Amino acid sequence: MSKKVVMSGSEAIAEAVKLCRPKVLPMYPITPSTLVPERLSDFVFNGEMDAEMIHVESEHSAASALFGAYATGVRAFTASASNGIALMHEILPIISSARFPAVMSVANRTISGPINIWNDHSDAMSERDQGWVQFYCESSQEAFDTIIMAYKLAEKENVSLPVMVCIDGFALSHVYEPVQIEDQNKVDAFLPAYKPKVFLDPKEPKSFGPIASPNSFFEFHEQEQIAMEEALKEIPKVNAEFKSKFGRGHGNGLIELIEMKDAKYAIIANGTSVGTARVVVEQLRKKGKKVGLIKLKTFRPFPAEEIKKACKGLKALGIIDRHVSLGSEGAITLDVKSALKDEKAKVEGFISGLGGRDIDTKRLEKVFETLEKGGKGFWLK
Amino acid sequence: MVEKKEKLVFNKGAVIHEPGSTKKYKTGDWRTFKPSIDHSKCIKCGKCWANCPDAAIYKDKDGNFQINYDYCKGCLICEKECPVKWITHKVEEK
Numbered sequence: 001m002s003k004k005v006v007m008s009g010s011e012a013i014a015e016a017v018k019l020c021r022p023k024v025l026p027m028y029p030i031t032p033s034t035l036v037p038e039r040l041s042d043f044v045f046n047g048e049m050d051a052e053m054i055h056v057e058s059e060h061s062a063a064s065a066l067f068g069a070y071a072t073g074v075r076a077f078t079a080s081a082s083n084g085i086a087l088m089h090e091i092l093p094i095i096s097s098a099r100f101p102a103v104m105s106v107a108n109r110t111i112s113g114p115i116n117i118w119n120d121h122s123d124a125m126s127e128r129d130q131g132w133v134q135f136y137c138e139s140s141q142e143a144f145d146t147i148i149m150a151y152k153l154a155e156k157e158n159v160s161l162p163v164m165v166c167i168d169g170f171a172l173s174h175v176y177e178p179v180q181i182e183d184q185n186k187v188d189a190f191l192p193a194y195k196p197k198v199f200l201d202p203k204e205p206k207s208f209g210p211i212a213s214p215n216s217f218f219e220f221h222e223q224e225q226i227a228m229e230e231a232l233k234e235i236p237k238v239n240a241e242f243k244s245k246f247g248r249g250h251g252n253g254l255i256e257l258i259e260m261k262d263a264k265y266a267i268i269a270n271g272t273s274v275g276t277a278r279v280v281v282e283q284l285r286k287k288g289k290k291v292g293l294i295k296l297k298t299f300r301p302f303p304a305e306e307i308k309k310a311c312k313g314l315k316a317l318g319i320i321d322r323h324v325s326l327g328s329e330g331a332i333t334l335d336v337k338s339a340l341k342d343e344k345a346k347v348e349g350f351i352s353g354l355g356g357r358d359i360d361t362k363r364l365e366k367v368f369e370t371l372e373k374g375g376k377g378f379w380l381k
Numbered sequence: 382m383v384e385k386k387e388k389l390v391f392n393k394g395a396v397i398h399e400p401g402s403t404k405k406y407k408t409g410d411w412r413t414f415k416p417s418i419d420h421s422k423c424i425k426c427g428k429c430w431a432n433c434p435d436a437a438i439y440k441d442k443d444g445n446f447q448i449n450y451d452y453c454k455g456c457l458i459c460e461k462e463c464p465v466k467w468i469t470h471k472v473e474e475k
Contacts, residue, residue, distance in 0.1 A: 099393050
């Protein structure tokens with residue numbers, strides 16, 4: 001039976017994973033992602049899940065076992081954060097180039113150093129080029145829903161790409177709020193059993209992960225880019241189907257527009273800072289300011305056209321980037337600038353929340369003030 | 382990996398559906414030096430065969446040692462090891 005339970009973002013992810021029925025769970029705990037493998041471990045131990053949990057010796061092994069599991073043709077799942085994601089780095093493009101529809105949750109934590117266990121997006125953002133779809137979630141409910149949507153999207157024949165479901169470390173992974181846990185039958189109807197056409201089979205031997213020389217590597221990489229473009233078309237469809245089945249959607253799956261219709265100044269944010277930004281926009285609107293907010297749910301593939309459309313009437317746009325590409329700018333800022341290169345709106349990047357620094361209402365008000373004055377972006381310390 | 386003359390097939394995920402495809406991958410074109418054996422002087426000691434690091438030297442049905450140029454990389458260990466110095470080389474012409 002569908003039920004509403006108060007739980008953390010991590011537990012919401014574990015509950016959603018259970019309902020998606022993966023068969024293999026290669027897991028290595030790391031703060032602040034640990035609660036995900038902990039709960040999944042409970043489910044397997046209690047017999048609530050028919051899955052093999054592999055206690056691997058590192059995140060590199062977790063990602064490798066994820067590849068191996070998918071090569072045998074079963075649904076699988078792993079979770080990690082921060083330097084754990086960095087240790088997986090070598091295997092992430094191996095999984096995507098094999099076109100395995102793996103799903104992984106990331107409890108976003110900064111990449112050390114200096115050593116820091118708190119939230120920013122540098123772990124996932126550092127993997128933006130590795131062929132994984134990336135979703136960022138604002139609430140525990142969204143994390144729950146996005147895991148189910150992630151499998152649905154990944155397993156589409158024309159997509160066949162792995163997906164990262166990102167939740168802000170602590171700010172969401174450890175925050176308790178009510179989550180609607182859906183009925184198993186309903187999830188089964190939305191996400192049927194995984195039956196791949198190509199998998200390891202002694203009766204029909206195949207090779208996975210072969211060498212590709214200069215005469216073929218280029219084409220294989222191009223196929224992944226085409227699959228990303230397909231994902232851009234499929235994400236809104238998956239979101240709409242989810243909405244029709246479960247009564248909840250998250251924007252159009254790519255972005256969500258808040259007070260954007262007549263807005264002159266707006267910000268783009270992702271993850272939990274969207275919640276804070278909603279409050280700021282509401283308050284400024286009450287004061288008569290024409291401000292708006294774009295929630296960036298999908299970062300890869302990047303919804304450039306959607307953002308372009310949403311920014312038509314804007315004078316200035318501020319980007320809340322919880323990551324910086326040292327020596328350049330924030331990852332989202334770079335992509336938005338590229339998307340809006342022919343538009344009138346001024347784009348300003350605000351590096352925010354690094355290593356767990358708060359992104360509070362005061363800081364976001366400052367961003368709007370700066371945009372209205374025609375000021376430049378800065379580090380929102 | 383497929384032989385150059387065959388049309389390249391880009392299966393999704395780079396999966397190879399036909400086993401044993403490595404056999405089709407000829408590596409002899411990496412070669413810069415091309416060794417050859419003068420069979421009129423060869424004493425058939427088999428040192429070239431035993432020392433070839435790529436197992437690219439084989440004994441034919443008449444007992445002569447031959448070089449498989451599909452896989453010979455031209456390292457010239459055979460030339461160095463030949464006790465009667467009847468293995469010589471030329472620069473490969475491509």
